[in-house]
Amino acid sequence: MDESYTRHIEVPPVEDYCRLRAVAGLTPRSAAAAAAGLPNTVVAIVVRHDGRAVGMGRAIGDGLCYQVVDVAVEPEHQGRGLGHAIVGGLMEQLRRLAPAEAYVSLIADGPADRLYAQHGFEPTAPASIGMAQWLGR
Numbered sequence: 001m002d003e004s005y006t007r008h009i010e011v012p013p014v015e016d017y018c019r020l021r022a023v024a025g026l027t028p029r030s031a032a033a034a035a036a037g038l039p040n041t042v043v044a045i046v047v048r049h050d051g052r053a054v055g056m057g058r059a060i061g062d063g064l065c066y067q068v069v070d071v072a073v074e075p076e077h078q079g080r081g082l083g084h085a086i087v088g089g090l091m092e093q094l095r096r097l098a099p100a101e102a103y104v105s106l107i108a109d110g111p112a113d114r115l116y117a118q119h120g121f122e123p124t125a126p127a128s129i130g131m132a133q134w135l136g137r
């Protein structure tokens with residue numbers, strides 16, 4: 001990530017959160033869901049370019065377990081190291097925060113597993129398989 005980008009320990013504002021998820025191709029989330037969930041963020045990173053949010057990532061959890069979520073970079077800023085800066089920043093914060101041993105998991109979409117593998121994550125399959133469902137959709 002070059003010096004035109006700045007990395008902030010910051011929870012993304014609702015509007016930036018919804019926009020970044022959508023432009024990065026992640027399932028769009030409503031402003032209502034974002035407003036309810038974002039204040040419960042445990043650690044977060046926003047990457048800004050000319051002051052504008054162009055990348056983000058968050059982790060949620062309780063000290064025993066954490067989940068890395070919402071890692072997204074605007075397409076025109078992808079491939080410049082922002083993903084590494086975001087995931088690295090989240091893991092640094094979690095290492096400082098975790099009171100004892102902690103389990104950190106995530107669901108890797110498509111080729112994003114290559115990014116996470118470089119930050120210590122290993123596939124859980126075949127021993128265990130991530131499972132998920134939506135409520136209220």
Ligand SMILES: CC(C)(COP(=O)(O)OP(=O)(O)OC[C@H]1O[C@@H](n2cnc3c(N)ncnc32)[C@H](O)[C@@H]1OP(=O)(O)O)[C@@H](O)C(=O)NCCC(=O)NCCS
Nearest residue numbers: 024072073078079080081082083084108109111112114115
């Ligand atoms: C995945 C994503 C966050 C990576 O961000 P990025 O800024 O492009 O990442 P970086 O430039 O730091 O590259 C990090 C690694 O990501 C991988 N990567 C690069 N472009 C990628 C892409 N378009 N999709 C997936 N992975 C990609 C590469 O393996 C790269 O590793 P390298 O260091 O060996 O080259 C970004 O591509 C994105 O927002 N994708 C769409 C949303 C998404 O899939 N989010 C992850 C949900 S789990």
